[in-house]
Amino acid sequence: MPDLTTSLGPLRLKNPVVTASGTFGFGSEWADFYDLSRLGGLTTKAVTVLPRRGNPMPRTTETASGMLNAIGLQNPGLEAFLAEKLPYLRQFDTAIIVNIAADRIEDFVTLAERLDGQAGVAALEVNVSCPNQACGGLEFGVDPALTAQVIGAVRAATTLPMIAKLTPNVTRIADIARSAVDAGADALSLVNTYVGTAIDTRTRKFKIANRQAGLSGPCIKPLALLAVWRVAQAAKAPILGMGGIMNATDAVEFMLAGASAVAIGTANFVNPMAAVEIVDGIEQYLSQTGAASVQEIIGAVQPAL
Amino acid sequence: MPDLTTSLGPLRLKNPVVTASGTFGFGSEWADFYDLSRLGGLTTKAVTVLPRRGNPMPRTTETASGMLNAIGLQNPGLEAFLAEKLPYLRQFDTAIIVNIAADRIEDFVTLAERLDGQAGVAALEVNVSCPNQACGGLEFGVDPALTAQVIGAVRAATTLPMIAKLTPNVTRIADIARSAVDAGADALSLVNTYVGTAIDTRTRKFKIANRQAGLSGPCIKPLALLAVWRVAQAAKAPILGMGGIMNATDAVEFMLAGASAVAIGTANFVNPMAAVEIVDGIEQYLSQTGAASVQEIIGAVQPAL
Amino acid sequence: MRHSLTASILSHRDLGDAQFEMTVLAPAIARDARPGQFLQALYVGAGSPLMRRPFSVFRTDPEAGTLAIVYVARGAFTIGMSALRVGASISLVGPLGNSFEPDPRPDVRHMLVAGGVGAPPLYFLAREMVAAGHAPESICVINGARSRDLLVAGADFAAVGVTLRETTDDGSAGRRGTVADELSDQIAASGGCAVYACGPTPMLRAVASLCVEAGVSCRVSLETVMPCGLGVCMGCIIKLRNDAEPEGYTLVRSCHEGPIFDAAEVIW
């Protein structure tokens, strides 16, 4: 049986499959489907310091091989997360990665400090894709310097493994990746969603109240895969790859491109069993191709010719 | 019957449907399908000063609701275009837009000068999405200053209507758009393809010899639509919108977002009749919704709430 | 308990006017489903989209392990679904959401108000209530649609023995008017009522405001977009009145806390 263990810097995972933030709630909704201990890890919905109500409805719409979402950061807030969500998650033998979001650096620090040392929290995933005034309404993560500020501040506030979750809506993602690593990120998560929109020609209105929304699902896979490959070439940090992974073949593509682990997002909605089926499928792929461990395929892609 | 005429600055179009560069060759392959005079316009494959051989094969692969291509700029070169392609195109009552590409500003100037005043050439579309050393291998069009240099140089070399074709692989497309307009672009074409890749897990090789390729088709529509809307808000120039338009409803979405005309790319491969069916479909949409002209719907999108 | 399973299609009847009834073999879901609960369905077939769509359970036969849904082929998903043949597979996740539970007060008159394809969960409710010993006379179904051919499950309701009142906008069957018109008269004529409603949002709003004004208890099943149906994506949020909150409302998941809510609490 091939060895499925992998790591994202100091974070050890028993297998390379993690659920993606915002697509798995805080785990409890999955109890009927499978034992969460089968996952390599689980990333929570974004947690903010105070509870957030998110964006007005309508928040989502389907697109060709994808979906747009503008949920906003609806979540119960840090204290409710600790009191109500974490105790449930703690019972499973899987890495709990807490996705944290804020629009001010101070709030990122508050989150990091309070989560540091909480039993059951295996790592932080710092979501630098939140819209921010300093970037003219664009995300923090579009600017290498701002990214470094956020990551550096969180680094100083926690000893937990820290993963920087990058936005792909940038000209040079490798630059952002390097500045996150230089500022202390142990690993990089990519990609977050691609910004897009949709219009109803009948009503002549946007289909999303927030106008702008994030595109996820199979449609973005080619884009996300290149982003992972580019960053793997440029940055010296392990990558949690995601973006349109629907099955084990997709997951293997990301690992060949350089991801040390993969996250499953939109696929959870399409097939609640997707993440564990992907664990099994990766194992099968390794067996069938005679690989002794996932490590053998990470970054192993070759030129076409 | 609703009025279908529209314009891209000084370029008048009898209807808002144009074929996109690289997806329609130089028109002659379509003779069996329909009279090219039915089109609002036709954009040629990129023309370079000298003939180009393009990238090695494999050059394309299908993805979820899209395709990747890394054709490169394979074309017969400027002189062969003038001698062999333009005479054919000239006979049709449609706007011939010549897409020009180069990796040096001098070559853009050569192309613009030589094409200026050629009978049958209605406009130039300046493809600033070509990879360029000055941008670290990225495209000219990722940098506002370089974009302005290219556009300014072409502006000085031609009196033809000039459309700047922007790449969407940037953080702030509105900035690039503004600098193109300030440098003299009469109109903006967007979007070109999104960079992505694909890997064959069986062979562990890239599916594209060039590694990196451009994603087109329905999968990119939500992204392209937002890019058009953002630029329509920010730049004072008419827009030729494109990216995943497969039918008249898609075309109307782009016009509601702010496009004055639309280009049909990948759809030509899926349905050779797509462009003319879209002309008819837009007319039907206008009739059914009681609009007297396409002008009424350009930029007419409203908030969802 | 929620199940994720592949069900095989046992029958697929064209009911006319773009309505279809599909019966599938799905023992685990047939056993656990309650009236008002729904399934997230997905097929691989002609025009199959990426995301699942919610459909109410119409009927179950736990012994046979089967269940049925009734739907209207109106968009890409449902038009594609209507082309599935007997023997083909459909992937189902469910049962999901909360259920319609009969008002426990004695002597209350149960008014089941259905608009268009809102009828399936109310048929399931009527059947279950009668099976559980409610007197058919205590149950009045008001079934409405734009016209006669669009009335859903008319014969099925009749077979259960409940009182059936039909309304159509064009008068082609039953009373000309809306279910709200009929409900208003029924409430005026009866003593204690409990209302259970499912249908298009404008209809539900009318029913809800009628009931709130009349002080009649009313449960409505809401229809929203449901990307996951599992309570994790927050794409199906609605607002419930809550004076304890500074904003005066709580956000709840239509797929998880709902789809059935107290009409008096819903902020439309």
Place this chain on the structure above:
Amino acid sequence: MRHSLTASILSHRDLGDAQFEMTVLAPAIARDARPGQFLQALYVGAGSPLMRRPFSVFRTDPEAGTLAIVYVARGAFTIGMSALRVGASISLVGPLGNSFEPDPRPDVRHMLVAGGVGAPPLYFLAREMVAAGHAPESICVINGARSRDLLVAGADFAAVGVTLRETTDDGSAGRRGTVADELSDQIAASGGCAVYACGPTPMLRAVASLCVEAGVSCRVSLETVMPCGLGVCMGCIIKLRNDAEPEGYTLVRSCHEGPIFDAAEVIW
């Protein structure tokens, strides 16, 4: 002349081992198609992808307005296609590309060399040649596959009356070995030959190098990815030897100048 049309499926036979023969009503294409030409097909159905796929014309009946293709269900597109039923529609663009034209030299022996699903265009060619008055004895078909069950169109070739030699890698039918082995013997045994070949690329390379060495004229039908099939996308390029060019080759479109090329010119 190229046509873009929606054809209705008249018959769809499962030939075993994932091979299917589909006959459609497409009068305009049936009338114009020549052996070796292909169609770009697209369906809306189970698993239908975005892009068209090329399939060679297997047989036409211009009077009846019908044509057939034979294909192997091996990837997403073709597996989805195999589920289409009689009466369903398929969108076809064609006929496309150049055709196999019989070598005009008198007394030449025509060697049609088919590997796997390379057989369909060669069957069409054999039929047309006989119909045009070529003596069946002047035509020798070498049909090869990995094993007996994977041989395509065996009975069809036999029915045309041509000489038929079969080869299988495993010896389960005909000669154990490859079509190249058999061709080599045939060339050695005959006088003037003209070879027409279609099949997997490794087979074509073997056939081509054999013919070039033996100085035998050989036309090969190449298989490349074909995003458009119409000559506009430049996604199907191959290199042809051309000493007049500084690089020693010309780039041509496999879909437009091809898919059939002179084996001596192809740079593999």
